[in-house]
Amino acid sequence: MANTFGHSFRISTFGESHGGAVGVIIDGCPAGHKIDLERVQQWLDRRRPGQSHLASPRAEADQVECLSGLVQGISLGTPITLIVRNQDMKQDHYSDLQDVYRPSHADYTYDVKYGVKAPSGGGRASARETIGRVAAAAVAEQVLEALLPDFSVVAWVDRVKDIQADTSKAYTRAEVEAHPLRCPELSVQDRMEKLIIDAKKAGDSVGGTIFCSVYGCPVGLGEPVFDKLEADLAKAMMSLPASKGFEVGMGFASTQLFGSQHNDAFQNIDGRIRTATNRSGGIQGGISNGETIEMRVAFKPVATIFKDQETVTRDGQALTMKPKAGRHDPCVLPRAVPMVEAMALLCVMDHYLRQLAFQHARGPHKI
């Protein structure tokens, strides 16, 4: 279960950062849908490191290969397996870290739990694991677009460290992709970029937040009690590497308001029931209400830095770790944008299928 996400649209990811391949099985993709592998590749390219001077120089083609589930580009209803070969396996790059627990990495906890450390160079804890998620989301997106005409998901970097973008605007994915920072607000891009470059020069790292909007989600997705839509979104986002916080709607800021300031009044707009405001973030009682679903995810500054750090070796010896230059991002945020979108897509796809069965099996009685 640990490597599986979803109930009806289930994905299982596999692969270590330095093994033979990483990938995903999608179990539960409906049959008869056109799945364009070019679009899957575009998603992987968005996630891939080395896209700009802001990101890690690790140069991998990350070419997707489909092993099963599609014939002539059409989904068969059987498991779709997508893999990406690992090409850039510099195991020795990390070899001098073999016996050192890097601070705020997973080295120590993995070692206690599995008896396994460095050879896998981050192993399943590496952001490379998210390739499988992103590939699966690229499939889900194509199915959702076919089923839901106005559906789209857009995420963007809305804060880097203490530089906050204006979050009152809506953006298209094209606007977000126009700048390697994936922050579409022109007024803050330069300052954000300088902050990241300065951190990189200093051998340091920065974090920030990503905002995500789901447009065109139908009313009724989400299963009370435990599988509330926001609960599954929270799990999805908090399962991403380096994420430390999640909020939906006004989130933590909602706690600063009185109820009379926070409640969303209902209105009848041309025969459709809408809310006048959307402080709830598109979900009420755990179920989507047809408004835009809005959420924010916090990503800590990445743990890999290029400064001396105090730590211990595997056998408990104190040590000052002096890392050599390596391939890591000073700021994970731009690459985390497609990961956040991916998890949102996977959640919605799964809940859409879950809802569909019960919607079509409903009896005639109302109460």
Next chain:
Amino acid sequence: MANTFGHSFRISTFGESHGGAVGVIIDGCPAGHKIDLERVQQWLDRRRPGQSHLASPRAEADQVECLSGLVQGISLGTPITLIVRNQDMKQDHYSDLQDVYRPSHADYTYDVKYGVKAPSGGGRASARETIGRVAAAAVAEQVLEALLPDFSVVAWVDRVKDIQADTSKAYTRAEVEAHPLRCPELSVQDRMEKLIIDAKKAGDSVGGTIFCSVYGCPVGLGEPVFDKLEADLAKAMMSLPASKGFEVGMGFASTQLFGSQHNDAFQNIDGRIRTATNRSGGIQGGISNGETIEMRVAFKPVATIFKDQETVTRDGQALTMKPKAGRHDPCVLPRAVPMVEAMALLCVMDHYLRQLAFQHARGPHKI
């Protein structure tokens, strides 16, 4: 699945706020443990409304009854069923709301999804559903205490609206329970209390945040990739009614730091590997690292207020809702404290059992 939480220690809750009973089945409680129903009752009493002038006057005994799974107070290893009868069913209390969608309640989304509205008076969306969770947690706590000597979970109200307690201190549950607010910091209790009472007088509501610490959690709990410990905690907390945000460790505040400020250095303290700081909040790479697990949950101001509100009826007619006095808390936070503790206990219990199998099945080889 929607009403079930956990993989190895699985709870399934049931019951509407105004049906015959609410309760829980616990599937996966290990056999041979002494389970004191008095302690279960104490947990239910903590959760129960009407405990002080700060909370809802709904007066229910909430007496727990065990239908299965225990003989002579010992767990059989079979499903433990705990129920609480609903005694205070004033269905007519809500009857004039039958056809009105209350703002920021689940009325509208439940109606679209299930074709069901008011008769169940909140139904599964009511906080009364959490009785089952709290009862199950009271069982889990007793099992965990038997298995893990230094284990405990303590939550408290650390902010009401804009009144923030000092979060640098650790508290015992007794200290938290000493005041009906469940904020153990003496210096802010009066101001918090006044804020809530003023809101109540104004027919309004307030929200805030709850901080939760898990002490004595062993190293190694949490299953990468999707079932990371913080991901399951996030889901658990975000499945609570009125929760809008979750963070672990430094959470959103971590994004304001450089990596060099955030990383937790490892130390060898008397042969045990510890971190010098605990900014990670006791979890690294999705796995507990033996430090105190720390998290915070945001609860919005409750939707039920006693002011005029604009809304629509079930058939789409605009309407100004003028609620009469009813039984609702102006601030859900004090009662949410045991709910947050409950979800933390259920998560840890579940991951402890999951970990146990793999720990004892591990082979002799290390890498």
Next chain:
Amino acid sequence: MANTFGHSFRISTFGESHGGAVGVIIDGCPAGHKIDLERVQQWLDRRRPGQSHLASPRAEADQVECLSGLVQGISLGTPITLIVRNQDMKQDHYSDLQDVYRPSHADYTYDVKYGVKAPSGGGRASARETIGRVAAAAVAEQVLEALLPDFSVVAWVDRVKDIQADTSKAYTRAEVEAHPLRCPELSVQDRMEKLIIDAKKAGDSVGGTIFCSVYGCPVGLGEPVFDKLEADLAKAMMSLPASKGFEVGMGFASTQLFGSQHNDAFQNIDGRIRTATNRSGGIQGGISNGETIEMRVAFKPVATIFKDQETVTRDGQALTMKPKAGRHDPCVLPRAVPMVEAMALLCVMDHYLRQLAFQHARGPHKI
């Protein structure tokens, strides 16, 4: 999971034979269906012991009570909880067996696994556990009848020990219920009855087989690869107490034929594709093909007999067990008929919901 069955229509049963109550939670019942508790009661009455001179004299009312999930007899879409109080708790009846492992009972294995023996008088291994299954099936049947016009499930005793009924005929449930043996074939009823009564007089027990037909099942239920319809039916039936074998279609007899004798030719009958014969038993490739689903379940002679038996005590002492008269059936078959029907209903209900989502999410392309 151990006490839960189903993926989309999930039931969780609970309760020991001599605890406070037995029952079931149904999670996933679609909303808006009329559920008649009288029909649930009728199912429980069919399952109940003491209905005739052929069965156990245990006299319990087995009155069903609904704790949640229904309002005014309509399903809310929330968990439906049905319980039956245990009224006839003669714990001392078994008290002299406290420390004896009864041959071919679950006493020994439960004791090793759970450290628990006799006080629960059969505990979860008792046929009394099936009350929850039967109650859930009575709900499923009402939903399936509302959704599928020609749907029905009928099981009957087709062999007692070596007395075989003619299985070439189809029967209605009314025909089956007309005789307490639940074997509708008049020509063998007297001999079967005499065999059972003679076994009872001799303090012995007999087994046999039950045949079950599912009529009106739509084409397309069943999920390859592991959740084939016949695989889930096999699991369902083999989870019943005392069942030792399962077969679908011609089952074991199919192995005596050449492929050319066994294959079912397809035909176009008035625009509907049918098979000329039904040796496959209504399932091909794990998926229902629209023909009648046919299966058979073998039940061993029940382990409780009234003869001296060699065994050991809990501490390993050899002992000749001399049981007093007690309340047990010499033949479980008549009461197992509704249990077999129940498991078939639960399987079909679950797979119907599973299928529904993917059917409605299918894309336009065919291959």
Next chain:
Amino acid sequence: MANTFGHSFRISTFGESHGGAVGVIIDGCPAGHKIDLERVQQWLDRRRPGQSHLASPRAEADQVECLSGLVQGISLGTPITLIVRNQDMKQDHYSDLQDVYRPSHADYTYDVKYGVKAPSGGGRASARETIGRVAAAAVAEQVLEALLPDFSVVAWVDRVKDIQADTSKAYTRAEVEAHPLRCPELSVQDRMEKLIIDAKKAGDSVGGTIFCSVYGCPVGLGEPVFDKLEADLAKAMMSLPASKGFEVGMGFASTQLFGSQHNDAFQNIDGRIRTATNRSGGIQGGISNGETIEMRVAFKPVATIFKDQETVTRDGQALTMKPKAGRHDPCVLPRAVPMVEAMALLCVMDHYLRQLAFQHARGPHKI
């Protein structure tokens, strides 16, 4: 879920018979075990067609490749992905069957369910899907052997059509593998072989039964109520292509006995509690009792025959199908032997892990 088996040791298979690859992800393999890929290859070689004149001539290398989960042959505790490339993709071989529903194949039901037919040449319904199961079982076997010293699983062909081997003897896997029929009883091998060759010459097929013994299984595996060990074994076996029946212990034959003839008396043999006979087949109350687990699986005569058959086309036209020579076994039994062993291994591995957690979390009290 459809393509996933197991709760704690979960395998997910993927791949169509004529797609890019088939394979499996194993999620839940304990860390630190030596996994020899040569042994995995040996299992695949046993399953592979074309091993003798009795089987299909399809000539594929079926070379296993490991994509993840192992480093230096040691399990990491992360998902182990094993794939086999499809090399012999003669899609045109079947192309004239594109629009014909082959009798007793999955063509019709897959087409209704998925809108997909012939291009995948059997697709997921092909026995080629079992490559993933067999590869996973080869991993499970190595882990179980490391954890349980006396553990082994052996299956063999015990009947071909009406030629029955003596089932009173126990065999080693080496004895079974000594003859391509995988029936170790010398006295019937020649007759069985002649029967199969004659059927092949006649363009026909035959079925039969496979007997399987699990030696050295510890007491306590199996989870009442629904996940009884025999219930999960039944599901496992009935999920194999062409299986039509399952029985455990004496199975259907048990129904011919009186209870006094069937019960297994307990004995204390050198301080270990054993049964004098093993009519229960090693499982009582759904839980293993430490005796040899014994079961039998029925396989129908395979549907592919080389005789004229009546059927219909995809658009409902009647047609006499005149198949050309192709690559199919006249008797699936010899190749099904490792498949049956594989499913038994996967069940035991899964239940062993499930049991381990609860065994180590058990409290001190007994009842």
